[in-house]
Amino acid sequence: MWDHSRLLYLSRRLSLVESVRYWHCQANRPTLPFVPTCSGACPEDVEQLKRYVQQCQRLFVITGAGISTESGIPDYRSEHVGLFARTQRRPVEHGMFVRSARMRQSYWARSFTGWTSFLRHLPNAAHLALSHWERAGRLHWLVTQNVDALHRKSGSLRCTELHGCLYLVICLNCGQVTHREQLQKRMVVMNPHWQVDALEVAPDGDVLLSESQVENFRVPACLACEGILKPQVTFFGDNVDRATVAFLYKKLAESDGILIAGSSLQVYSAYRFVREAHDQGLPIAILNIGPTRANTLAMLTINARCGDVLPLALDI
């Protein structure tokens, strides 16, 4: 079994080529049902990206759900395979979560059910490539829209999780932050007879359950003040913390190029950094399956899988 600690060990000790080859050889490599079809990268694309990455000494990288589809986590917006295309499921809305006890009960029941399979997702060749770039001193800063912690699991340290991370929980009353794993244990104790099958886990760890399935689920409160608990992620309709945005603008100003990998940039919280890069005259490259909101701003756009291209883009 390819577990997290083994993955970290390998990604830190093997060369990029070796660890990516190892990843591709794993018998339990995830299948790719959530990766949109594309013709694949042509050698010219790879060469162009190589030249681009070689020219940038302080690269600012933005990643989105498209980088994690190769780890078996569906995105929202891709044609045919994204959650919006295949299901009626929509992301949790912040205001509804705060206002509605019923919504929170439903959210935590679904999150509780999907947690174990969510934990099983592992970084893929694209995550590994970016963590190697960082260790080689070629990646100035990485910002991800994903809440799956796969960059962290691959060893990336110069990384900001723009929308938070599902591995932490915050109390909306006293602000205490605790580990999601602890909450899972509490929910197991509070719901000893709870058992339903999760069908599919969304990027935000959500699964699909019916109203009748969640009505008896007992929701834990904050142990310090009995306040409402929320995953420490930015739900739709909420804003990213201002200090985080200011910090990332600073990192962007220190950079000499920007690369977007696996994001259509439909969400403004990440798109603003691409606009800013454009206003500063920084070169912009995009690697994504399908069009993005910033294609007209980019000097290079590649329509291919991140895991196929990123490991080849820098000889280390």
Ligand SMILES: [Zn+2]
């Ligand atoms: Zn509290």
